[in-house]
Amino acid sequence: MSVEHDHALTHLIEQFTSGDISRRELIRRVAALGGALAFAGSVGVMAPSGASAAQQDPRRVRKLSLAVQPQANVPEEFEGIQLAAGQLKQIGLDLEIQVMPWEQMSDLVWFNRQQWDMTAWQMVGRPERLDPDEFVYNLFHSSTIEKGYNFVGYNNPEYDKLAEAQRVEMDREKRKELLYQLQEIIANDQPYIFFVYPHENFAYSSAVWDPNSIVEAKGIGIKNFWTFIRATPLGEQKDMILNTQAVVQAINPLYISGATDSWITELVWDRLMRINPEGFPEPFAAEKVEWRDDTTVLVTLRPGMTWHDGQPVTVDDVVFSFQAPAGEMSPMYKPFVAPIASVTPVGDNQVEFKLKAPFAAFETAGLAKVNLIPRHVWEPVFADLEAQGINAEEYQEETPIGSGPFKFVNWARSQEIILEANPAHFQAPKMTRWILRDMPNVSAALGGLTSGEINFLSEYTGDPELLKQTVDTTQGLTMVSTIVVGFRFLAPNERRPPFDDAALRRAMATAIGKDQIQTNIYKSYATLADSHVSKALEFWHAPDLPDYASSNIEAARQILQEAGYSWDGEGFLLYPEGKTETLQTGGA
Amino acid sequence: MLRARLIYLLGRLAQMVGVLWVIVTILFLIFRLMPGNPLTAYIDPTFTAEQEEAVKRQFGLDKPLYTQYALYLKNVATGNLGRSFFQKEPVLDVLMDVFPNTLLLTVTSLVAAYAFGVVGGAFLAWRRGTKVEGAGILLALMTRAAPEFFLGMLVLSFFSFDLGWFPSSGVSDPGVIYDSIVEQLLSADFWHHLALPALTMAIYLQGLPLLLMRSNMLEVLDEDFVTMARMKGLPEWRIMLAHAARNALLPIVTALTVGIGYAVGGNVVVENVFSWPGIGRVLVRAVQAKDYPLAQGAFLLIAVVIVSMNFLADVFYSALDPRVSATKQEVG
Numbered sequence: 001m002s003v004e005h006d007h008a009l010t011h012l013i014e015q016f017t018s019g020d021i022s023r024r025e026l027i028r029r030v031a032a033l034g035g036a037l038a039f040a041g042s043v044g045v046m047a048p049s050g051a052s053a054a055q056q057d058p059r060r061v062r063k064l065s066l067a068v069q070p071q072a073n074v075p076e077e078f079e080g081i082q083l084a085a086g087q088l089k090q091i092g093l094d095l096e097i098q099v100m101p102w103e104q105m106s107d108l109v110w111f112n113r114q115q116w117d118m119t120a121w122q123m124v125g126r127p128e129r130l131d132p133d134e135f136v137y138n139l140f141h142s143s144t145i146e147k148g149y150n151f152v153g154y155n156n157p158e159y160d161k162l163a164e165a166q167r168v169e170m171d172r173e174k175r176k177e178l179l180y181q182l183q184e185i186i187a188n189d190q191p192y193i194f195f196v197y198p199h200e201n202f203a204y205s206s207a208v209w210d211p212n213s214i215v216e217a218k219g220i221g222i223k224n225f226w227t228f229i230r231a232t233p234l235g236e237q238k239d240m241i242l243n244t245q246a247v248v249q250a251i252n253p254l255y256i257s258g259a260t261d262s263w264i265t266e267l268v269w270d271r272l273m274r275i276n277p278e279g280f281p282e283p284f285a286a287e288k289v290e291w292r293d294d295t296t297v298l299v300t301l302r303p304g305m306t307w308h309d310g311q312p313v314t315v316d317d318v319v320f321s322f323q324a325p326a327g328e329m330s331p332m333y334k335p336f337v338a339p340i341a342s343v344t345p346v347g348d349n350q351v352e353f354k355l356k357a358p359f360a361a362f363e364t365a366g367l368a369k370v371n372l373i374p375r376h377v378w379e380p381v382f383a384d385l386e387a388q389g390i391n392a393e394e395y396q397e398e399t400p401i402g403s404g405p406f407k408f409v410n411w412a413r414s415q416e417i418i419l420e421a422n423p424a425h426f427q428a429p430k431m432t433r434w435i436l437r438d439m440p441n442v443s444a445a446l447g448g449l450t451s452g453e454i455n456f457l458s459e460y461t462g463d464p465e466l467l468k469q470t471v472d473t474t475q476g477l478t479m480v481s482t483i484v485v486g487f488r489f490l491a492p493n494e495r496r497p498p499f500d501d502a503a504l505r506r507a508m509a510t511a512i513g514k515d516q517i518q519t520n521i522y523k524s525y526a527t528l529a530d531s532h533v534s535k536a537l538e539f540w541h542a543p544d545l546p547d548y549a550s551s552n553i554e555a556a557r558q559i560l561q562e563a564g565y566s567w568d569g570e571g572f573l574l575y576p577e578g579k580t581e582t583l584q585t586g587g588a
Numbered sequence: 589m590l591r592a593r594l595i596y597l598l599g600r601l602a603q604m605v606g607v608l609w610v611i612v613t614i615l616f617l618i619f620r621l622m623p624g625n626p627l628t629a630y631i632d633p634t635f636t637a638e639q640e641e642a643v644k645r646q647f648g649l650d651k652p653l654y655t656q657y658a659l660y661l662k663n664v665a666t667g668n669l670g671r672s673f674f675q676k677e678p679v680l681d682v683l684m685d686v687f688p689n690t691l692l693l694t695v696t697s698l699v700a701a702y703a704f705g706v707v708g709g710a711f712l713a714w715r716r717g718t719k720v721e722g723a724g725i726l727l728a729l730m731t732r733a734a735p736e737f738f739l740g741m742l743v744l745s746f747f748s749f750d751l752g753w754f755p756s757s758g759v760s761d762p763g764v765i766y767d768s769i770v771e772q773l774l775s776a777d778f779w780h781h782l783a784l785p786a787l788t789m790a791i792y793l794q795g796l797p798l799l800l801m802r803s804n805m806l807e808v809l810d811e812d813f814v815t816m817a818r819m820k821g822l823p824e825w826r827i828m829l830a831h832a833a834r835n836a837l838l839p840i841v842t843a844l845t846v847g848i849g850y851a852v853g854g855n856v857v858v859e860n861v862f863s864w865p866g867i868g869r870v871l872v873r874a875v876q877a878k879d880y881p882l883a884q885g886a887f888l889l890i891a892v893v894i895v896s897m898n899f900l901a902d903v904f905y906s907a908l909d910p911r912v913s914a915t916k917q918e919v920g
Contacts, residue, residue: 102878103622103878239762239763241762241763247675247873247877249674249675249676250675250676257674258674393676394676395676396676396677409765410765412760412765412865413682413685413686413865414685414686414865414869414870415758415759415760415865416758416762416763418763418765433763435762435763437757437758437762437863438758438863438865439757439758439863440860440863440869440872440873441757441860441861441862441863443741443744444744444756444757444861444862444863445757447744447745447748447749447756448756448757450749451748451749451752451756453755453756453757453762454762
């Protein structure tokens with residue numbers, strides 16, 4: 001691409017960020033610039049002009065690859081990357097955007113860790129991630145570099161030590177201090193260039209459901225357990241009718257098969273503790289949870305609970321529920337019981353948990369995670385499955401039996417799932433039935449909300465502005481927009497220079513205008529991200545972290561200069577004195 | 589004559605098996621030659637090498653390609669399409685769960701489209717050269733050319749969201765449970781839900797029979813026997829219906845049979861717009877979720893329907909028009 005092209009591109013980006021032209025228009029004009037920017041599979045944002053490889057300075061940083069999924073799959077991410085790439089170019093980085101399908105990208109990033117330079121990525125929120133431990137430990141601890149979640153290869157012994165310490169620190173305030181320090185390290189080292197915490201958008205009929213009974217949970221939104229047991233009907237309609245776009249794969253207490261599936265298992269099966277709307281665990285099927293010491297927990301079971309088939313819930317069932325995943329029957333729940341050394345009944349209403357080591361997140365990621373399952377139902381099933389040599393993930397109960405606030409009624413595949421309130425439950429729901437409709441067409445779901453076919457829009461992936469307009473112009477609808485625990489970011493591979501240098505990563509963060517991404521691409525339905533602990537987790541999120549909000553090319557170049565970098569005659573970045581380029585452009 | 593027809597049909601049957609074999613082979617290769625590992629969606633990055641190997645073994649992906657191919661052919665021939673990665677059920681069961689819905693939608697909309705198309709086509713032929721004919725052809729071409737999702741959204745927005753006459757999604761009202769397919773078919777609720785998706789498909793499908801019928805009629809109306817009928821002084825409507833239309837119908841029958849095949853595959857869009865639980869939905873989701881066994885199975889099922897309907901069309905044709913099987917050269 002020539003210099004004029006570069007100028008035209010910069011001008012376009014300026015027009016876009018100042019709001020003069022729309023997102024669509026930006027993409028159209030960029031495409032018109034020669035189509036070279038992004039639309040063909042792997043085309044350079046700016047191919048080096050003129051100079052042949054032979055004449056190049058050996059210190060010149062190679063052309064770097066940046067993997068991203070196609071625009072059709074992840075429109076916001078794709079557009080955010082285009083914007084970021086233009087800004088990175090301005091600090092002298094030569095980029096090649098490689099558009100590839102998710103399978104290929106995932107294969108490259110997870111399984112070929114030496115081969116790529118940068119990738120656009122996201123971490124999604126899940127209920128167990130309401131405790132910061134999973135992200136804090138798994139994403140950046142050096143033990144997960146080779147295999148596991150540390151795919152960027154971040155290695156910092158100081159971070160490791162603190163990440164281990166927060167794990168065993170049972171004092172919440174002290175643990176918070178440790179987490180603040182960890183977040184400061186990450187903010188300084190920038191192993192991820194954080195973009196945003198996206199918002200999740202919901203709406204419901206406030207003519208059908210009393211708005212005071214709808215609960216917004218931190219990092220989750222209004223589609224949560226507490227809403228479902230507390231939602232109070234105002235009139236004749238006592239069924240909550242919700243939509244989902246995802247296909248429900250299983251209703252199985254021993255298999256984590258998908259986000260939607262998890263909502264159902266949470267309602268049918270009880271847990272000793274539940275994550276409350278503030279994001280902290282509190283006793284639920286347990287009447288009391290007492291820490292005897294750092295590794296011993298005594299749980300007292302709530303009296304009078306019954307399974308949906310009428311049998312009483314016993315301490316034996318509880319012990320069975322925590323022992324079952326420890327074997328080979330439930331690989332997905334195995335990590336949640338891994339910290340447990342032993343579970344033993346104490347009398348006929350208490351259970352004692354012995355942990356292998358102190359584990360601060362045990363309540364969230366253990367007691368509030370594992371489903372209580374009836375021994376009399378599952379013991380014979382396990383025997384059967386063992387004989388066939390398969391695990392419990394492969395098994396679907398005809399009529400699932402739990403002890404939760406909702407009972408299973410019917411599942412018509414690809415159509416709907418019906419649950420009904422369990423009046424015998426100690427927190428019996430106020431609604432009569434909970435009906436989840438399978439609606440892949442998001443516009444139809446929105447139309448269904450206005451026409452009354454559904455009364456709780458529990459999943460909405462369309463344009464948030466459109467949802468807002470619809471809610472504003474239709475009587476009796478309420479919209480709720482919530483920050484989630486997940487985040488989107490640009491991940492540089494620290495195994496490959498120049499990304500092994502924190503100064504360069506800081507310069508990248510300084511150059512990229514996250515605020516432009518947030519306002520222009522996410523239309524403000526997202527919050528600026530500055531940490532791997534989401535702002536949704538108010539208690540744990542460190543205040544006053546540098547957020548690198550707006551693009552500052554001057555400052556970025558300054559950082560590079562101070563770290564010894566310089567630029568060649570064509571404006572491309574040169575490594576500091578004494579360092580030369582040894583790698584080829586990465587990517588599949 | 590009968591023998592010639594039999595030989596012809598056997599030949600067609602052999603061809604059909606050949607075509608299916610090619611399709612099966614392509615499906616096998618497509619999913620293995622795609623960039624990335626087919627198990628990426630299945631293998632968690634935290635898996636150990638042993639776990640990964642175990643998963644590969646479980647799906648037979650540790651064997652050489654030709655062994656996998658032989659196994660795959662054998663399984664397909666015996667009706668074993670494997671197990672869905674995520675739904676943990678045999679692929680055939682997952683597909684058969686929703687196949688009746690697809691079939692009902694397809695047949696209803698085809699019958700409606702062809703009934704309308706045949707009558708409309710005959711009418712336009714009868715009104716040849718008038719403004720009515722010009723407008724009719726234009727309308728037919730427009731509806732035929734409009735993308736189905738666009739048409740679907742228009743229908744949805746008008747009849748469901750604006751007028752509120754019909755529900756927007758699914759096969760039944762929330763919370764309604766049918767014990768059997770018969771009970772479902774006999775309920776007004778089901779037909780109420782079927783109306784909009786069937787209408788959308790019918791609007792899309794009617795163009796072909798309409799235009800085909802019109803041109804056939806025009807040809808037939810020039811034939812000697814029609815002139816003969818006119819000379820006999822028969823009333824015009826009788827000439828149209830009893831003499832011309834009857835003869836013009838032949839190619840429509842073929843188009844209908846082939847149409848069933850294509851409509852099954854073409855349901856993908858309509859099923860998604862109207863949240864209709866059919867093969868098309870399963871296919872789209874299987875592809876999105878990277879559930880390869882299920883996607884492969886859905887593609888195969890659609891291919892089987894299309895190929896067998898083509899075969900059936902040949903059978904009909906040879907029965908209706910003996911010239912087809914008399915000499916091979918005439919078989920297009």
